[in-house]
Amino acid sequence: MTSGFNVAQNITLDEKFHNMAGFTETELRSLIENTIYEEGKFEIDTVISDMRAWYNGSRFSADANERLYNPQMVISFLANFSNNFTYPREMADINVTSDYKKISNILAPLSPEESDEIISTVLETDSFTERLTVQYNFELPYTKTEAVSLLFYNGLLTIESAIINLYNFVIPNYVIKQMYWEFFKYRFTIEKQLRFDSTKIDRSIMQMFMDGKIDMLVEYVSSILKNLSNRDLQKFSEKNIKMIFMTLLIGNNAYFVKSEHENNEGYADLLLIPTQLNPGKENFLLELKYLKKSSKTTLETEKTKAIEQVGKYKAELAAEGIICKTYAIVFVGKVSILLPRGNFRGRGACQRSGCLAERKGKVFSKMG
Numbered sequence: 001m002t003s004g005f006n007v008a009q010n011i012t013l014d015e016k017f018h019n020m021a022g023f024t025e026t027e028l029r030s031l032i033e034n035t036i037y038e039e040g041k042f043e044i045d046t047v048i049s050d051m052r053a054w055y056n057g058s059r060f061s062a063d064a065n066e067r068l069y070n071p072q073m074v075i076s077f078l079a080n081f082s083n084n085f086t087y088p089r090e091m092a093d094i095n096v097t098s099d100y101k102k103i104s105n106i107l108a109p110l111s112p113e114e115s116d117e118i119i120s121t122v123l124e125t126d127s128f129t130e131r132l133t134v135q136y137n138f139e140l141p142y143t144k145t146e147a148v149s150l151l152f153y154n155g156l157l158t159i160e161s162a163i164i165n166l167y168n169f170v171i172p173n174y175v176i177k178q179m180y181w182e183f184f185k186y187r188f189t190i191e192k193q194l195r196f197d198s199t200k201i202d203r204s205i206m207q208m209f210m211d212g213k214i215d216m217l218v219e220y221v222s223s224i225l226k227n228l229s230n231r232d233l234q235k236f237s238e239k240n241i242k243m244i245f246m247t248l249l250i251g252n253n254a255y256f257v258k259s260e261h262e263n264n265e266g267y268a269d270l271l272l273i274p275t276q277l278n279p280g281k282e283n284f285l286l287e288l289k290y291l292k293k294s295s296k297t298t299l300e301t302e303k304t305k306a307i308e309q310v311g312k313y314k315a316e317l318a319a320e321g322i323i324c325k326t327y328a329i330v331f332v333g334k335v336s337i338l339l340p341r342g343n344f345r346g347r348g349a350c351q352r353s354g355c356l357a358e359r360k361g362k363v364f365s366k367m368g
Contacts, residue, residue, distance in 0.1 A: 010134060012153070015063040022058050022068025031074075036082040050276050051077065053256065054091050057172035058155065062162035070155070072096070073175055087276050091253055092175040100183035106150045109142045118144060118151075123184060123243065124259065126177070127160065127170045156180075174256065181250040188247065194227055196248070205254045208272075209280025212325055218336050221245060225334040233333065238290045241331055242269055245286070254278045268313040271324070285314055285324035290331045302330055303339060 011017050023031065025048065032044055055073040073093050080088035107115040121128050133149035148169060151157040156176055157169035171177045189195060197220070204217040221244055225233070242259065249257045255272040272284040287310035289302045306328035314326045328339040 012134075013061050013132075015061040018059075018061045018064040019066070019068065021060050022071055023074055024066055024068060025052075025056070028069050028074060032078065036078060038085075041085045047081070050087070054174050057158060057170075059159045059172075062159050062167070067158075067172075070173065070175070073173075089253065089277065091275070091277065092178050096175055097179050097182055100179050100186060102154060103151070103156060103180065103183045104187075106147055106154070106156075110144065110147055114144050114147075118147060119180070119184065119187075122157070122171065123180060123246075124239065126259075127168060128157065129166060129168050131165050132167050178250055181247055184243070185247045185251065192228060192232060194224065201248050201252070204248070205252050208284065209254060209274065209278050209282070212280075212282055214284065214286070214327055215338065217245075217248070218329055218338050220248070222331075222334065222336040225331070225336075228334075233292070236290065236292065238269075238288055241288050241290050245270060245288070254280075255284070268310075268317070271317070271322075273322075283322060283324040285310060285317065285326045287313070287326075287328045288331070289329070291333070293333055299330070299332065299337075303328075303337070306330060307339060 028051070029044065029048060032047070037044065051069070051074065055077065056067055056069045058068040058070060060068075073096065076093045076095075077088065077091070103119075107118060110118075118128060128148055130148040131145050132152065133146050136146065148157065152159070152167075152169055155172065156179070158172040160168045160170040162168070171180065185196065200216070200220050204214075204220055207213050207216045221241070224244055228236075246257055246259060249255060249270075249272065253275055255278065256275055258271040258273070259269070260267040268285055269288045270284075270286040272286070274280050274283070287306050289306045291298065291302060310326050310328045314324055317324055330337045330339065
């Protein structure tokens with residue numbers, strides 16, 4: 001009578017119950033076959049491959065072998081897809097991506113420094129390593145461990161691996177990745193007192209898939225920098241430039257955006273691959289450099305470095321079957337310099353019908 005309720009068992013991390021938290025791929029295939037499938041209307045393998053990047057990736061036990069599809073996202077997509085067997089314009093459920101306030105509430109009790117550490121690490125690396133709080137005690141301080149654990153329990157991070165008591169958490173899928181970037185966009189606009197122009201962003205994206213150019217995108221990023229104060233720019237770096245690009249690009253359904261894509265030559269800054277909704281056929285590889293101020297010698301050195309790096313990344317990606325239009329952009333203070341594509345210019349791109357799923361598999365085999 002005096003010991004309290006102490007007979008419950010925590011089964012959250014128990015592998016036996018893992019598959020109850022979502023759809024396995026076998027279950028997803030069976031669901032499609034037994035509900036909406038009509039022969040000749042669509043290819044099940046293609047649809048499942050496309051759904052994998054958007055909705056698959058949840059793993060609630062370090063011992064589980066299979067990642068799960070988010071049930072809410074899957075059912076929402078299939079309900080829309082079944083109307084005329086075309087993909088909805090919004091692949092991400094708006095009820096999910098608009099709920100970025102949940103991230104804010106989880107991080108709010110932390111100090112600004114701790115909150116910034118979590119969100120910047122997750123955005124830059126798609127992962128965070130931390131212990132897992134199994135039982136919360138309101139008499140103890142609320143720390144990073146509790147916050148990261150809550151992100152996991154709310155499906156905003158998932159288990160990649162675990163060593164003893166230390167967990168490597170990752171973003172489960174591309175929809176949740178968009179949610180994090182919506183949160184960052186919201187916070188960035190509040191802190192910097194900025195407003196993003198959705199019309200200019202959309203036109204920039206259209207120029208990319210229609211003309212294969214990024215001039216409007218680079219120009220718009222430059223306009224954002226010009227609206228920042230000199231104080232804001234004092235601590236600016238290439239990382240900040242990249243995060244602005246990703247904020248603009250991830251919020252649309254035209255491209256899958258991968259930051260720091262690893263290959264044998266190092267890490268490419270930004271790799272963009274068309275989604276199923278994109279009428280364009282070309283991938284984009286962007287290499288970014290930032291200088292607070294520059295002498296002519298320093299600028300030429302950074303230009304040369306950017307061109308050499310992006311050329312190596314382009315060749316390595318081509319060896320993987322990913323052909324890219326390649327650009328190097330150097331920012332000096334608030335001014336952008338879009339370098340001529342010259343010798344690192346890509347020649348052509350994969351055809352959408354032939355290898356879109358293959359490209360996504362190579363680049364986004366582990367989404368986040």
